[in-house]
Structures are given as C-alpha cells and as structure tokens.
Amino acid sequence: MLVLDGDMVPALTIMRSLARIGVTADVASHHPHPLTRHSRHLGRLLTYPDPLTQEAAFVDWAAAVLARGYYRLVIPVTERSLVPLLGLVDGPGGEALAVAPRTALGAALDKSLTLALAARLGISAPRSVAVETAEDLAQAMPGLTLPVVIKPARSIGASGAGRRQLSVEYAQSPGEFEAKAKHALRFGAVLLQEYVVGQGVGIELIADHGEVVYAFQHLRLHEVPLTGGGSSLRVSVPIEPLLLDASRRLMAELAWHGVAMVEFKWDPATRAYALMEINGRFWGSLPLAVAAGADFPAMLYELLVEGRVQPRPDYRIGVYARKLSSDLGWLEQVLRRDAPPGLVQFPTRRRILADTLLMLSPRHVFDVQSWRDPIPGLVDLGCTVATYAERLGRHLRERRARRVQMRRWRNGEAAERLRGARQILFLCYGNINRSALAERYFLEQFPEANVRVVSAGFHPEEGRPADPVMVEVAAEAGVDLGHWSSRRLSPELVGASDAILVMEHAHAARLNAEFPDTAGRTFLLGMAPSPDGPAGEIDDPYGKPRADYARCAREVQASVRVVGRMVGARASPGSRVSPEAA
Secondary structure (H helix, E strand, C coil): CEECCCCCHHHHHHHHHHHHCCCCEEEEECCCCCHHHHCCCEEEEEECCCCCCCHHHHHHHHHHHHHHCCCCCEECCCHHHHHHHHHHCCCCCHHHECCCCHHHHHHHHCHHHHHHHHHHHCCCCCCEEEECCHHHHHHHHHHCCCCEEEEECCCEEEECCEEEECCCEEECCHHHHHHHHHHHHCCCCEEEEECCCCEEEEEEEEEECCEEEEEEEEEEEEEECCCCCEEEEEEEECCCHHHHHHHHHHHHHHCCCEEEEEEEEEECCCCEEEEEEEECCCCCCHHHHHHCCCCHHHHHHHHHHHCCCCCCCCCCCCCEEECHHHHHHHHHHHHHCCCCCCCCCCCCHHHHHHHHHHHHCCCEEECCCCCCCHHHHHHHHHHHHHHHHHHHHHHHHHHHHHHHHHHHHHCCHHHHHHHCCCEEEEEECCCCCHHHHHHHHHHHHCCCCCCEEEEEECCCCCCCCCCHHHHHHHHCCCCCCCCCCCCECCHHHHHHCCEEEECCHHHHHHHHHHCHHHHHHEEEHHHCCCCCCCCCCCCCCCCCCHHHHHHHHHHHHHHHHHHHHHHCCCCCCCCCCCCCCC
16 A cells, blocks of 8 residues: 555554554655654655656656556545546556546545535535636626635645745625635636535535445645634534535545545534535544544455455544644634734634643544654654744844834945945745836836835746736735746845845845855834834735735835835826725
C-alpha cells in the first residue's frame, strides 16, 4: 500500500488503521519532513514533487510508481494529489489507484455538477448561481440576497503561478461581494450561494458500485475558520435517516465505488437540510470515525483488495475527536472575535470551558496524539509550540522594528535620505496594489520632481495587471492604473535605488536578508508622519472588501504626499484624492 499526502493527518490515520489489520503502508509526500515519518507503523517514506507547483513532474513520478506494479493500492488523501492523478486511471497500473470512477468523481469535484445532480434527484441544496466571467457576475448580482457564499466550483484552482488551494468566502455588502467574487473568478468558475444557517453534519460512507454498505455521521462542534471550514472538534451522532437517504440516492446515481463524505447543513428543529458538497476522498475528520469504530481505511482495503466489505457492528455514539493544533486556532479566533458579525454565533465562556473539559472524558480522543503511536503526537505538539513561539518572536521583532522606524522618520534620517535620492523604489509583495499605486500616485502628484520613482514586488511572476478593484479606487483619485505591468524585484533595481519604501516589516526583513546593504536606506512607507500620525504597516487589500482597498489607498496616498514634500517636490495643482480615500 502507498498513502499519498503524508503531511496530512488523515494519512497518519490511514496508516495506523492498516497496521491494525496487518498491512504495512509506505507513505509519500512533497513535504521533506511529513508528520507520518515519525509513526512506528511507517514502511518506507517517499518524496515527490509538489502537485500544486510542479504538477507535470508529480504526474510523471506517479506514473512511474504505478507502472512498476509494486503497490496493490495507491491512496490519494487530498484533492491536490487526487485531481492530477485522474489522467492516470486508464494507464499502466492505474487500477491500483484507490479512487472512485472518473465520471462520478467529476460530479463530486465540480460543485456546480453536484448541485445539478441534487436538483435532478430532488435533494435540497442552497440556491446557487454559477458564474465564469465578470459579465456573468454583473448579471447575477441583482438577484442575490446578502450574505452570499462565494464558493470556488473546484477546491483546486489554476493561476499563472500554478495551481493553488482555494477557500470559501463570505460577503455581507455589495462592495465586499464584488471584490471577493472577482478575486475568486481569477482561479476558475465560482458558485454564488445563499447563506444557509444550520449545523455542519457529515455522512461518511463506503459504497460498493453505488450501494452504501456502511455509513457514519458526525456533527461539527468547532470549525476553522469560524464561518465554516474543517472541523477541529466533532462528535459521532446517530444517523439521521433523511440525510442517509439523500446520500444513498447520490451514491446510487453516481455508481460510487469507494469512500466519500456527503456534507450537509442540518436544522434539527425544522428537520430541514441542504446539501453542501460531496467529498470524494478521505476527509479531515476521519480520525473520529475510526475511533468510534467506523474503520473506513480497513473497509476500503477489504473492498478494493478482497472484493467485499465485511459486516461490522454499529459505531459508538458520543465519541469526540479533536485536532489539537487547529482547535487552539479556533480558540484564538473566538477570543479575538475573528469572524464577520452576523455570520457567527460566538460560544459563551461556559461553553468554551465545557468543550475544553471534554479532553478529560474517556470518550475523547485526539486526531494525532496516541499512546500506541506517541511520537507523531509529540512532534505535533512541538510544532504547535514552535509556531506560537515564532509568532511571539515575530511580534516582538516587529514592535522593535516599529520603534526604530518611527525614530528614523522623526529624527530626520528618512527626510535626509529622500532629499538626496536620485531614485526611490516603492516595494510590496505583488506590485499590483500598494507599490503600483504609490508609483503612479507620486508621478501624478509630483510630475516635476527631480527624482526617478519606480516600484516592484517579490512575486515571482512579472507582467501582471493591477488589481481591478484597486484600478477602480485609484481612478477615483485621478490615478490611472490601466495598462499596468508588474515588476519583480531585481538586484539592478535595488542597487540603483537610494531610498526603498516598503509596506510591511516583513518586506524590510526579507529585503535586508537578501540585500544586506539596504538596511540604511529601507523605510516603512506607512510611518511617514502624515497629519493623522504614523499608520504603521500598510496591509495588502488583495481579495478583501472594497473598503479595505479604499483604506489602503488612503494610507498610500497620505504617505506618498509626505514623501513628496520631503523630496522637495511641488504638488501638481490639479491633483486630487479619492472621495473614499479622503
């Protein structure tokens, strides 16, 4: 057996499950140090190219593995590996791929096809509109009721820099909706859905050519992010016949063969439900199912290797499973109230305490931590502690950097550097929002300045147009970002620049690390002493609500005007500021 995506928790669960039935699994991952490498059940550890950034190389690697015929089963755990492997199903050794039939998977992977199937079968689902272009979006907007769920049609999207994992967004205002929907469209088709209130429920199952032979149900208690996502705490609950019936009909129509999870929103008071999606591979909450007695990895082995799933007793009700690292993130988001108002009902302190005390219950398990296989759990704990320690250290470093930057602006060091500059470089990550606006706005405000002004970004891809939302916001200030072409930071640009104005502390740290001689000429743009006081970092608005773009534009414009005065340039009489940014 070969389990892919070895850096993911379900891969560890699969390996542990197979070990209990006497099957040793090899594990493969693009990550050099995946969590599974620490398990005592590991056979061999293989490494492959990252499927998201090196898809062709990954497919070549997988094709070679399959062609050798060494493995009875090759199990992809995430869509990042599953999707590119579909083209190998009919090739040499493709029968070893533990995936559902291609046509069935196609309907599960494409959410618009899933919803069309649900409509044909009379299965309740959220009202949805599929859009592929900005023109489709403009036509759909008048018929939508806020809040709107902006859901990528596929979880993996394509961009100029390769494939990337996409996530669901929520919009509560027209401006927020437009910005987020346009951003999502850059990576493929999008579903615009009504926001459905209810409990997050999953029917996990295994089907034999369309017939569900075993099913399990869980209830999500904690989700990350809070608006809806992977569950960090969940509990096994009795099967709801309505949800199981809907799942059976879907699996029968698709002639599904293998494992799947059908996700619903469920209102126990009204007994109303809505189909959210079909997860056509092993799912993140798999550790709960196995702990409760629904051992799906073992059942999949029986189905695909032995030809039949053996009868099993019912699973245990009231078993809790927690992914500790993610649940700490859930707690942090709750304490920070880090969710759009109106979409999330925050738990009380009593509820938080009760959920925490569940860890003392004998019916509570952890996804990773296990007495029978302790090292992965200890490594996971160590990584979690290290992550929080690194965040604390970064926070302290940024506080110190802020004090240093403030002093350099106030003591005249920045002004002196700018007055004598022959070239000023504005720098951000992508060079399609902040630094692009800074360059164009400076040239619009100070057309007669005796200094060359350029901008660039760390992003590896050059020639990208400006963010369309920022183009609109900038136009309201009389700044034309049309026909923009992004630049990548180069040693030549750095060497020719006497002053470099960055947007974030992280930009300064990266720049100074790559070019150590730049520390004395690098300044945080947002610290320029504007009438409103130093703003600090200027956050990236990319993909955020339109109000964030307007705030970013306001901060960039105010800081650039200060820079212009320090340079000694005279502002153009006809220059103006965007009404939103004023």
